[in-house]
Amino acid sequence: MLTRQIKCKKCGAPKEALDDAIVVMCDYCGAYVSVETDQLYEPESLAQRAKEGLRRALNPTRTEKRWQELAEKMRQAGEAGDRKGWRAAAEEFNALQPLVDPSMIPEDKRKGEGLRKWIKDTVAVSELCTFDPAISAAEKRAAGVLSGLYTGADALETARRYIEARTECNRLLQGHPDYPQDMDRPDPTQLARDTLRSALKGMGSMIPSDTLRSIRLELLGEKQGGEGSTCANCGASISPETIESGRCPFCGGRVAVSSDDPQLEALVANFSAVSATIEDDIVLAITAVNMPLAPAMSGGDPPSVETLFRFLKTVLGHLQVAQVKQAVGQLKHLQSSFPKLGPVFDELYEKLKEW
DSSP states (O other): OEEEEEEOTTTOOEEEEETTOSEEEOTTTOOEEETTTOOEEOHHHHHHHHHHHHHTTSSHHHHHHHHHHHHHHHHHHHHHTOHHHHHHHHHHHHHTHHHHOGGGSOGGGSSHHHHHHHHHHHHHHHHHHHHOHHHHHHHHHHHHHHGGGGTTSOHHHHHHHHHHHHHHHHHHHHTSTTSOTTSOOOOHHHHHHHHHHHHHTTOTTTSOHHHHHHIIIIISOOOSSSSSEEETTTOOEEOGGGOBTTBOTTTOOBEEEOSSOHHHHHHHHHHHHHHTTOOOHHHHHHHHHHHHHGGGGGTSOOOOHHHHHHHHHHHHTTSOHHHHHHHHHHHGGGGGTOTTHHHHHHHHHHHGGGO
């Protein structure tokens, strides 16, 4: 698999690479180099390049395709016991992660040395999971248990067994002498719960809602009700800051607001029905501000500013206050045509200081 010899553009060190590589990492200075363009990925520009790559349409489809090809190369190399070839593919695979899906990288590790360390540590951990016999066997056991969620097995019992299997795998991994010494070692059981929580995302149609709710409450430590909102589909307790467009961040289901304000719950329900196809944040915010005010444009009364603010916080909690203010500003001209809206806009602007 390693058939190409290159030189690092930063320090000149030699490097063996896959013959069809797009990006490689220098073993000596840690620099990332685009093999195709000879462009050096400087620390200060790597995060920006990752963010702008897809937005500027620099062939994202090909990048994603390459990423998938590398995943298959890693699988084949792992099965063949080709550790050196696997590592080369894994380095490029993780180097492309910022271009494919930056959200998979922790916020504090998306640029510079933090990103380089994340890639290095991720490759090291993945290598242990692939080639260490004990850890690899534990990984397969956990994956086998998790597959039961997709095959109609007792979902609650399967989830409980998965947490046990994944916890054991996490302990083996963190206790291995080759596990990166300065890498975080979160609690193995809590980490297993977090992994299960991610696996359950989007499974609302595959697992009965009452079972999914039981998993959330009994195994994952979620609390039904309380502050914020409760997902009607999976029972997860959600803070306003984690809600995107009225959808549960865990299963994607509609969010039911836990409150004594039925108007607020109705507004969230109506908004979630129309927001799924809106991708632009400003358009989303304008739609959210406009919807509760629509009754006042046909002779009715607008909601109270408190209800309006709580609604916006619920469905737009992931946006910056500047974006919400921009949306309110674009609709403020309505107060000249609809007198009832004047006080609402004025009070809402003041209320946004609490965003």
